Amino acid sequence: xxxxxxxxxxxxxxxxxxxAIPAYRLAAGGAxxxxxxxxxxxxTEDFTHDLRLGTYTRIVDLIxxxxxxxxxxxxxxxxxxxxxxxxxxxxxxxxxxRGSLGHRLWPAxxxxxxxxxxxxxxxxxxPVAQQSWHDVPYPGGLFAAACRNAGRTCNPVPVxxxxxxxxxxxxxxxxxxxxxxxxxxxxxxxxxxxxxAEIRPLHEVQLIGPAVTPGYRYxxxxxxxxxxxxxxxTGGGAIEAKIVVLAAxxxxxxxxxxxxxAALGGVPAAVGRYFSSNGDRVSVAAMNExxxxxxxxxxxxxGVPYEALHIGKPIGSMSYDxxxxxxxxxxxxxxxxxxxxxITNLLTRSGDAGSSWFGVEKKELSARWRSWLTVLAMxxxxxxxxxxxxxxxxxxxxxxxxxxxxxxxxxxTANTLRGWAAADTEARAVLERDxxxxxxxxxxxxxxxxxxxxxxxxMGDDPATSALDDSNELRGHPGLFVTDGSxxxxxxxxxxxxxxxxxxxxxxxxxxxRAAEFGVPVRYSDAW
Amino acid sequence: MTGALSRRALSRRALSRRALSRRALxxxxxxxxxxxxxxxxxxxxxxxxALSAGPAxxxxxxxxxxxxxxxxxxxxxxxxxxxxxxxxxxxxGPGAVQAGAITLLRAPELGLxxxxxxxxxxxxxxxxxxxxxxxxxxxxxQxxxxxQxxxxxQxxFVGLRYADRAALAADLLRPGTPxxxxxLLLALVSALAFDTAAHLHTPDAVRHGHPGLAHLRFxxxxxxxxxxxxxxxxxxxxxxxxPSTTPSGSPA
Numbered sequence: 160x161x162x163x164x165x166x167x168x169x170x171x172x173x174x175x176x177x178x179a180i181p182a183y184r185l186a187a188g189g190a191x192x193x194x195x196x197x198x199x200x201x202x203t204e205d206f207t208h209d210l211r212l213g214t215y216t217r218i219v220d221l222i223x224x225x226x227x228x229x230x231x232x233x234x235x236x237x238x239x240x241x242x243x244x245x246x247x248x249x250x251x252x253x254x255x256x257r258g259s260l261g262h263r264l265w266p267a268x269x270x271x272x273x274x275x276x277x278x279x280x281x282x283x284x285x286p287v288a289q290q291s292w293h294d295v296p297y298p299g300g301l302f303a304a305a306c307r308n309a310g311r312t313c314n315p316v317p318v319x320x321x322x323x324x325x326x327x328x329x330x331x332x333x334x335x336x337x338x339x340x341x342x343x344x345x346x347x348x349x350x351x352x353x354x355x356a357e358i359r360p361l362h363e364v365q366l367i368g369p370a371v372t373p374g375y376r377y378x379x380x381x382x383x384x385x386x387x388x389x390x391x392x393t394g395g396g397a398i399e400a401k402i403v404v405l406a407a408x409x410x411x412x413x414x415x416x417x418x419x420x421a422a423l424g425g426v427p428a429a430v431g432r433y434f435s436s437n438g439d440r441v442s443v444a445a446m447n448e449x450x451x452x453x454x455x456x457x458x459x460x461x462g463v464p465y466e467a468l469h470i471g472k473p474i475g476s477m478s479y480d481x482x483x484x485x486x487x488x489x490x491x492x493x494x495x496x497x498x499x500x501x502i503t504n505l506l507t508r509s510g511d512a513g514s515s516w517f518g519v520e521k522k523e524l525s526a527r528w529r530s531w532l533t534v535l536a537m538x539x540x541x542x543x544x545x546x547x548x549x550x551x552x553x554x555x556x557x558x559x560x561x562x563x564x565x566x567x568x569x570x571x572t573a574n575t576l577r578g579w580a581a582a583d584t585e586a587r588a589v590l591e592r593d594x595x596x597x598x599x600x601x602x603x604x605x606x607x608x609x610x611x612x613x614x615x616x617x618m619g620d621d622p623a624t625s626a627l628d629d630s631n632e633l634r635g636h637p638g639l640f641v642t643d644g645s646x647x648x649x650x651x652x653x654x655x656x657x658x659x660x661x662x663x664x665x666x667x668x669x670x671x672x673r674a675a676e677f678g679v680p681v682r683y684s685d686a687w
Numbered sequence: 688m689t690g691a692l693s694r695r696a697l698s699r700r701a702l703s704r705r706a707l708s709r710r711a712l713x714x715x716x717x718x719x720x721x722x723x724x725x726x727x728x729x730x731x732x733x734x735x736x737a738l739s740a741g742p743a744x745x746x747x748x749x750x751x752x753x754x755x756x757x758x759x760x761x762x763x764x765x766x767x768x769x770x771x772x773x774x775x776x777x778x779x780g781p782g783a784v785q786a787g788a789i790t791l792l793r794a795p796e797l798g799l800x801x802x803x804x805x806x807x808x809x810x811x812x813x814x815x816x817x818x819x820x821x822x823x824x825x826x827x828x829q830x831x832x833x834x835q836x837x838x839x840x841q842x843x844f845v846g847l848r849y850a851d852r853a854a855l856a857a858d859l860l861r862p863g864t865p866x867x868x869x870x871l872l873l874a875l876v877s878a879l880a881f882d883t884a885a886h887l888h889t890p891d892a893v894r895h896g897h898p899g900l901a902h903l904r905f906x907x908x909x910x911x912x913x914x915x916x917x918x919x920x921x922x923x924x925x926x927x928x929x930p931s932t933t934p935s936g937s938p939a
Binding site for chain 2: 207208209210211212213214223226247248250251278279282287289292293294295296297300301303304306307311312313314315316317326327328329330336457459460467469470471476478479480482484493500501502504505513514517518519521522523525526528529558559560562564603604605606652653
């Protein structure tokens with residue numbers, strides 16, 4: 160035994176939904192848990208209302224692949240710190256999806272009904288609030304009114320937000336300054352800490368291999384990185400564990416496993432394949448204020464029908480009308496009102512030409528920014544993303560502050576394009592009716608835009624097309640579990656956070672059982 | 688330096704840039720940025736009030752003019768002074784350059800400064816190619832513009848009219864084209880200067896009338912630099928929920 164080697168019962172890699180939840184369950188059950196997190200640990204007072212480089216860019220990464228750009232969190236709490244808190248259960252048909260492979264993609268043991276108890280547990284723990292129409296901000300109200308005008312239904316979106324604390328500031332991407340957004344920083348992580356778990360920020364895991372210490376199974380090698388510049392290593396080390404829970408996020412987990420393949424004696428072929436963008440498709444409607452008043456009868460203050468893009472929780476309302484379980488696969492989607500900070504304004508188009516995202520007309524459109532309404536369609540994509548050769552370190556090559564290049568390639572198939580076209584048609588049908596607006600999808604100049612990376616190390620029953628079994632364990636590697644968005648088999652047609660969290664909760668008992676089998680003194684506790 | 692000498696120098700520079708492998712430049716981007724940060728890690732951003740306060744490396748006037756013209760293509764603005772050639776004056780009001788695009792491009796946090804001459808050179812090569820294939824005389828072949836040094840520094844991209852700059856930019860930025868990610872990075876930074884004042888703290892930028900944020904009518908913060916909206920909702924039932932909505936508010 161190497162006396163210098165640090166050991167622990169469980170190493171959790173990543174501290175977002177997928178890492179924080181197992182960290183808590185294992186620590187609460189009595190295991191010694193160390194959480195390694197690539198990003199910094201920010202406190203509430205560190206979250207600023209600021210778009211200056213070096214502020215939000217400390218905790219948000221914009222990762223460019225080939226044909227896709229992905230937004231992901233990079234801090235203690237992971238994407239839960241920067242997400243928009245929409246907390247929805249995936250519709251039942253999602254679990255029966257077959258994709259273009261022609262067989263059921265989710266494990267047979269996983270259906271909406273079997274996940275419902277775990278959804279409920281997360282909803283109670285975060286907790287999730289049901290917005291009334293009085294809680295829905297102006298943009299969500301406008302979208303709802305447009306839906307009704309077009310003969311559609313529309314729902315207020317359940318959100319993991321303390322509605323009494325929320326100031327509707329619309330700065331959720333920067334973390335919540337008011338402790339209103341219920342990120343992992345406010346629930347599972349403090350609970351894990353209270354049970355003795357240790358969280359180490361600025362620890363970027365590079366490799367997972369076999370342990371050298373008798374009785375331990377995995378050796379996790381990491382570098383520590385500079386808090387001011389994550390490209391600069393400041394040291395490194397290794398820690399050995401009996402159980403590893405990998406939850407580095409769908410953009411990092413497969414890359415880490417690919418790099419570790421030789422050390423681990425191989426990894427399943429599905430690692431780094433079948434990536435899903437959740438079928439994200441964003442459009443911007445340039446609303447006509449007069450028509451909002453005349454057609455919808457809305458006025459937020461005298462003489463001002465709307466002009467309120469900037470106000471609110473970013474997600475207010477959404478339509479479930481196109482989540483028809485009987486409709487053909489690749490034609491179903493939800494349509495959700497959403498706000499994006501002005502860092503994405505570049506992508507809004509003023510016309511149909513490919514270059515209409517810049518220039519004179521675009522600038523004219525920007526002058527009406529307050530009258531924009533942004534909608535996100537979450538469609539059924541084809542799991543067509545594939546990760547290429549991993550970079551020497553990290554999950555991607557960090558070019559500049561929060562900008563990285565990933566080996567991910569995403570070329571949307573005809574199935575995915577069919578879903579996007581259907582979503583575009585529906586957005587126009589709702590928002591262009593009666594001259595309310597002109598709607599255009601975001602420019603594809605950066606490829607597909609994805610805020611919900613999924614499926615790059617997915618669960619399933621078929622070993623050829625899934626990397627994990629139905630208990631989230633990596634095939635052929637007992638004690639190595641993956642519990643982040645990469646484990647989700649397909650796009651979800653809703654925002655994925657609640658499903659990722661429910662699956663991580665569901666994985667808890669199996670991880671604890673395996674830990675106990677490997678000699679960790681731990682019992683599953685469902686207490687909160 | 689005379690105008691003629693300057694133009695010959697530009698022409699030689701353009702020719703030498705042709706020989707530069709674009710692939711090599713792209714590959715070198717990551718390495719150069721990484722190397723820069725390895726030897727000169729940036730200070731904590733919040734320590735300085737504006738990125739311009741950082742130790743920006745010197746950039747030659749040709750590079751600056753070329754990059755200004757590119758930023759002005761993405762978000763066009765009025766000319767800053769009579770005889771401003773870098774800005775085409777294609778749109779009323781300030782554009783990306785007035786909003787701070789060059790300051791942002793040179794920000795130590797981005798680490799792009801050492802690459803800017805190469806990017807500008809590559810853009811000028813593209814502009815020369817565009818001019819010759821679209822019947823626009825490249826700058827070096829134009830009749831003498833002036834012997835005055837400021838005009839002698841006009842690089843080929845600056846020599847194009849706005850419509851041609853925009854057409855060339857559209858070509859360079861089309862997905863799937865060889866160096867698209869490079870130009871997208873330049874476009875992104877230009878737009879971020881205008882749409883987010885990314886070199887300034889947002890509360891300060893809004894209060895001091897940053898031209899891009901003012902153009903958007905970005906709202907003013909509260910006195911403590913935070914935004915709050917006590918009135919945020921129409922407070923009316925504006926649609927019927929889907930009939931299959933479950934008790935948790937989710938779809939069935």
